[in-house]
Amino acid sequence: MGRRSKNKQPPPEALVSNDSLPSKKQLGKRKATAEDEDSSTRPIKKVKDADGKHKERAAQKLVAKKKGNKKNKGGSDTDGSEGWEDVEDVDELKGQTRSLFNDSDADEPQVFEGDLDDADLDEEDDDFLRGPAQEFDFDSDEEEDENTHSQKSKSKGGDAPSDSEATSDEEDDADEPVTMANMAKLSRKLEARAAEEAELAAEELKALAAAEDEDEDEEMDVDAPEDANGDIAAEPFHLPTAAEREQEKASGGPDVHLVQRRMRECVRVLSKFSKRAEKGRSRSEYVDQLIADIASYYGYNEFLAEKLFQLFAAIEFFEANEVPRPVTIRTNTLRTRRRDLAQALINRGVTLEPIGKWTNLGLQVFESSVPIGATPEYLAGHYMLQAASSFLPVIALSPQPNERVLDMASAPGGKTTHMAALMQNTGVIFANDANKARTKSLTANVHRLGCKNVVVCSYDGREFPKVMGGFDRVLLDAPCSGTGVISKDPSVKINKSERDFTLLSHLQKQLILCAIDSVSPESKTGGYVVYSTCSVTVDENEAVVDYALRKRPNVKLVETGLEFGVKGFTQYRGKTFSPSVSMTRRFYPHVHNMDGFFVAKFKVEKRSKTRPTQSKEEEAEPILVDDDFKAGVQETSSTGFIEDEDQPYLEGTSTSPASSFDTELTRLYMTEAKRRRMKAKGLRPPPRSKPPPTSKMVETES
Numbered sequence: 001m002g003r004r005s006k007n008k009q010p011p012p013e014a015l016v017s018n019d020s021l022p023s024k025k026q027l028g029k030r031k032a033t034a035e036d037e038d039s040s041t042r043p044i045k046k047v048k049d050a051d052g053k054h055k056e057r058a059a060q061k062l063v064a065k066k067k068g069n070k071k072n073k074g075g076s077d078t079d080g081s082e083g084w085e086d087v088e089d090v091d092e093l094k095g096q097t098r099s100l101f102n103d104s105d106a107d108e109p110q111v112f113e114g115d116l117d118d119a120d121l122d123e124e125d126d127d128f129l130r131g132p133a134q135e136f137d138f139d140s141d142e143e144e145d146e147n148t149h150s151q152k153s154k155s156k157g158g159d160a161p162s163d164s165e166a167t168s169d170e171e172d173d174a175d176e177p178v179t180m181a182n183m184a185k186l187s188r189k190l191e192a193r194a195a196e197e198a199e200l201a202a203e204e205l206k207a208l209a210a211a212e213d214e215d216e217d218e219e220m221d222v223d224a225p226e227d228a229n230g231d232i233a234a235e236p237f238h239l240p241t242a243a244e245r246e247q248e249k250a251s252g253g254p255d256v257h258l259v260q261r262r263m264r265e266c267v268r269v270l271s272k273f274s275k276r277a278e279k280g281r282s283r284s285e286y287v288d289q290l291i292a293d294i295a296s297y298y299g300y301n302e303f304l305a306e307k308l309f310q311l312f313a314a315i316e317f318f319e320a321n322e323v324p325r326p327v328t329i330r331t332n333t334l335r336t337r338r339r340d341l342a343q344a345l346i347n348r349g350v351t352l353e354p355i356g357k358w359t360n361l362g363l364q365v366f367e368s369s370v371p372i373g374a375t376p377e378y379l380a381g382h383y384m385l386q387a388a389s390s391f392l393p394v395i396a397l398s399p400q401p402n403e404r405v406l407d408m409a410s411a412p413g414g415k416t417t418h419m420a421a422l423m424q425n426t427g428v429i430f431a432n433d434a435n436k437a438r439t440k441s442l443t444a445n446v447h448r449l450g451c452k453n454v455v456v457c458s459y460d461g462r463e464f465p466k467v468m469g470g471f472d473r474v475l476l477d478a479p480c481s482g483t484g485v486i487s488k489d490p491s492v493k494i495n496k497s498e499r500d501f502t503l504l505s506h507l508q509k510q511l512i513l514c515a516i517d518s519v520s521p522e523s524k525t526g527g528y529v530v531y532s533t534c535s536v537t538v539d540e541n542e543a544v545v546d547y548a549l550r551k552r553p554n555v556k557l558v559e560t561g562l563e564f565g566v567k568g569f570t571q572y573r574g575k576t577f578s579p580s581v582s583m584t585r586r587f588y589p590h591v592h593n594m595d596g597f598f599v600a601k602f603k604v605e606k607r608s609k610t611r612p613t614q615s616k617e618e619e620a621e622p623i624l625v626d627d628d629f630k631a632g633v634q635e636t637s638s639t640g641f642i643e644d645e646d647q648p649y650l651e652g653t654s655t656s657p658a659s660s661f662d663t664e665l666t667r668l669y670m671t672e673a674k675r676r677r678m679k680a681k682g683l684r685p686p687p688r689s690k691p692p693p694t695s696k697m698v699e700t701e702s
């Protein structure tokens with residue numbers, strides 16, 4: 001029943017500047033092939049090293065490669081770690097794939113802007129991981145950051161710099177005992193030194209990579225690439241023809257080593273297509289082969305492999321999905337303080353550390369001799385087992401004490417209970433979820449964590465604000481495809497089709513308009529909506545946000561207040577979104593070591609009399625809710641979009657739940673009108689059999 005954590009990964013990397021991408025040092029080594037005897041199964045991937053030292057190793061390796069065997073760019077390396085796919089290979093693939101489309105077709109994916117090597121990653125966080133957790137002094141919640149730094153000082157204290165590196169100041173510091181008084185000073189020094197070191201290392205890596213690239217251009221015979229073991233292959237690489245691919249499929253698919261090599265070769269060719277391509281072969285043939293190999297190697301259906309490859313044009317995302325994300329917990333400040341919780345868990349044999357500077361609630365669990373989901377502290381509601389990414393939308397929404405808040409899709413309540421704590425159990429949170437079965441775990445969490453300001457209810461989110469409205473803030477953590485959480489739920493790799501994305505996007509568009517309409521523009525303290533998903537696709541994120549901006553001219557995007565994350569796309573594969581969409585934030589497993597996530601924050605203002613513009617395309621777009629379409633929605637209605645004629649009813653919506661009877665009558669009336677219109681257009685109207693929502697309030701108080 002409990003969850004036993006054995007997670008040795010670095011903590012979620014949070015201190016990345018908005019436009020930046022991971023540098024080489026972020027990437028670990030992965031065992032790619034060693035255990036894999038059966039060519040039909042893909043290799044088990046393991047993180048070999050996450051102790052924060054890969055930067056040096058990467059640099060050493062580059063030096064070694066440069067000095068010695070330039071041909072050793074493949075599955076094994078020369079330092080005895082046979083079978084470990086080299087960090088740089090993955091990185092190189094990425095570097096190369098980033099440029100794959102530079103001179104490519106018109107529908108070039110807009111991926112990342114900025115230079116990989118410019119990423120300002122705070123490797124310092126990794127240094128936490130080396131110190132024993134028991135040394136942590138969670139002195140006071142107000143001084144979390146200081147404590148964090150002190151731990152760095154402490155763990156670094158035992159790890160004195162080499163003579164050549166240490167400045168006299170640092171030598172002094174190394175001897176100086178850490179006290180409350182000098183902790184901040186020491187910590188600042190250590191940080192400055194670490195930043196300097198990181199900068200130097202990054203520069204060194206850059207220089208070495210550039211030199212290596214040059215050497216490769218000059219010396220490497222492109223017709224004599226290495227095989228999976230890094231040796232020169234007897235045969236030059238040949239891109240299979242369509243007939244050969246068919247033949248390969250018919251004979252049970254290629255050997256995993258061959259797939260690995262082919263992926264590497266395709267990336268290499270695509271990065272310098274005119275120089276390296278086989279005569280008569282097109283770029284798209286290489287791209288197709290690469291996507292097919294990614295699909296078979298990582299176990300995706302080809303549709304999703306292509307969709308995700310278009311988004312990232314790199315394989316790191318796929319790699320990161322093979323590794324579990326860090327186990328993290330959120331302190332429930334309604335019951336305890338983080339330092340007390342940390343101490344209690346440490347006493348039980350749990351090894352943990354603060355997640356990062358951006359949250360003073362989170363702890364990352366590395367190892368535990370007790371099931372982390374069944375400790376007395378867990379049962380007493382001192383914490384919630386919660387992915388770090390799940391903190392983000394609540395931080396962005398920032399609910400205030402005494403406000404009236406709607407959590408439109410809330411089960412199992414990770415974010416609801418976080419909001420209740422931020423609101424100090426004041427005001428009211430309506431925690432809604434369309435799936436009544438899921439409200440059981442929501443209710444259980446609400447009780448366990450001691451939230452007294454939560455009303456659990458179960459409506460289709462699209463029934464708001466007719467059910468109730470006038471909220472100060474609304475969180476819509478929307479149902480989504482889960483492409484950001486593939487490491488947790490690998491079934492996503494094979495069970496998502498194009499139709500799923502189309503239907504999900506429709507549902508999300510419906511929900512977001514209802515979320516916006518549920519907010520009171522007159523709220524004195526708020527007037528905000530946060531939209532979030534655990535998906536990385538543009539259809540479910542920027543396209544939904546942009547749609548809301550077009551359909552609701554009374555809302556605008558505002559900054560999320562999150563210090564990290566990649567900017568949302570303003571252009572993607574021929575689509576252009578509002579420039580303000582760059583204020584949204586994306587989070588990636590391979591960049592931030594947290595689940596893939598998306599967060600957008602809107603400010604809702606008063607409605608003007610002017611009608612929103614509707615393009616021809618939108619007018620023609622019928623919103624059909626398919627009976628078969630579940631997508632995590634088990635109890636949905638099919639009311640479709642709130643149309644312009646809904647406005648009088650929306651504007652008349654009372655903030656009192658008691659008015660829901662009137663609005664329900666209205667809804668039924670509207671549904672009938674809509675059914676008639678759909679029939680007139682030759683469309684199949686949804687079934688009538690939905691029970692009235694007024695019966696759906698769920699008891700929370702025992």
Ligand SMILES: C[S@@+](CC[C@H](N)C(=O)[O-])C[C@H]1O[C@@H](n2cnc3c(N)ncnc32)[C@H](O)[C@@H]1O
Pocket residue numbers: 390408409410411412413414415416432433434435438459460461462477478479480631632633634636
């Ligand atoms: C991403 S999960 C929410 C997770 C939750 N916010 C948390 O932090 O624990 C999405 C939820 O949306 C619910 N859902 C799906 N369709 C819905 C709809 N039409 N209206 C309201 N909720 C819906 C699902 O049952 C699911 O629990």
